[in-house]
Amino acid sequence: MTESHHAVFGHPIAHSLSPRIHARFGRQTGVALRFEAIDATPDTFASALDAFAAAGGSGASVTLPLKEAALALCADASDRARRAGAVNTLVRDGGHWRGDNTDGVGLVRDLTGRHGLDLRQRRTLLLGAGGAAHGVAPALIDAGIGDLFIVNRTSARADALVDKLGLPKHVHSRYLEDLAALGEFDLVINATSAARAPAAGEAGSGLPTLPTSLVGARTACVDLSYGEVAIPFLAWARAAGAHHAIDGVGMLVEQAAEAFKLWHGIRPYTDEAYAALRERDALLVTGD
Incomplete structure (x- = not known):
């Protein structure tokens, strides 16, 4: 063979x-x-x-x-x-x-099949606007989520992803400092690599400060990473009272x-x- x-x-x-x-x-x-x-x-x-x-x-x-x-x-x-x-x-x-x-179909299969989530009309926050976020955002929209808010350290990248998705009434770019005023979400997805240890020559900034007001009793929090890299975000999600705290293994x-x-x-x-x-x-x- x-x-x-x-x-x-x-x-x-x-x-x-x-x-x-x-x-x-x-x-x-x-x-x-x-x-x-x-x-x-x-x-x-x-x-x-x-x-x-x-x-x-x-x-x-x-x-x-x-x-x-x-x-x-x-x-x-x-x-x-x-x-x-x-x-x-x-x-x-x-x-x-x-x-x-x-990536997108993999995320949706895991959330809907393995974890039994109904993604339809879920008000969604996507943290990050790099390759991982680009990969999952279209599939989330196809799965029927509600309004999608994209937040990134560099606002221009979030703006570019919003423009690429082409749904101005349902997809919105916001700044990190806006997070406290955005209210509660049904789905919060961490697509950043912020908690990853920086390689030589890279700047490490860590997970941004996230207000617990983003999380409600039925909120699902998902980190696209896994292992030690996902621990800070999942720990925040649990402390905030999220109904689901899911890493990226599935x-x-x-x-x-x-x-x-x-x-x-x-x-x-x-x-x-x-x-x-x-x-x-x-x-x-x-x-x-």
């Missing part, structure tokens, strides 16, 4: 659970694959991806901070990737890369399953991989 070669690119990347998830998917489906983690910065990503392709790489996942850069390296991209302006899944196609974005597994289907033509079951990750590392347990 021929072994396919895959990788996840990001910076930093040593913490990534993707190799473990895809190895489990491969065993479940009988697909022979090799999956590695490759550290690449925005400056080195293009050359690292070229080297991976030259070594026989046939598909790749892309994580922070490379999702927007990945789109520029694609000869073709799916509608959802172009709509998001970011790529998290690369498929080798005739000597070129074809891009897709499975989304990670669901978006990985979508990527696996793009590469191999079969979508694996995800409950087994999700349960295995929860069982292995107590830090990953949510307060849902």
Whole structure:
């Protein structure tokens, strides 16, 4: 059986659970694959991806901070990737890369299927306006959420995402200092990398101060990250009395399953991989 070669690119990347998830998917489906983690910065990503392709790489996942850069390296991209302006899944196609974005569908599958949330008409706050936020915002809108407020440290980036989504009556850009006046939300999503330890040369600013007035008795708070990076936001959510405090492990597994289907033509079951990750590392347990 021929072994396919895959990788996840990001910076930093040593913490990534993707190799473990895809190895489990491969065993479940009988697909022979090799999956590695490759550290690449925005400056080195293009050359690292070229080297991976030259070594026989046939598909790749892309994580922070490379999702927007990945789109520029694609000869073709799916509608959802172009709509998001970011790529998290690369498929080798005739000597070129074809891009897709499975983040949004992965998040919605996790929230509605695994956690049983009805997203329709939920007043939603999205913290962050980078590649992760671009990836999930269109899918949240398609899932029927109510008004969406986007807040980012750099307001111009939030404005750009609002403009890209093209729904001025339902999608709004706000400043961090506006948070206390925004009232209660049904859904609060942290799409920032603020709590991630900064790499060499990066400035670390930490999770912004979030008022507890954002959270009500039925609010679901979701961090798109997982493990130690997600702890500050989830701790704030629990202290504020959120009904759900959910990390990004479920989304990670669901978006990985979508990527696996793009590469191999079969979508694996995800409950087994999700349960295995929860069982292995107590830090990953949510307060849902």
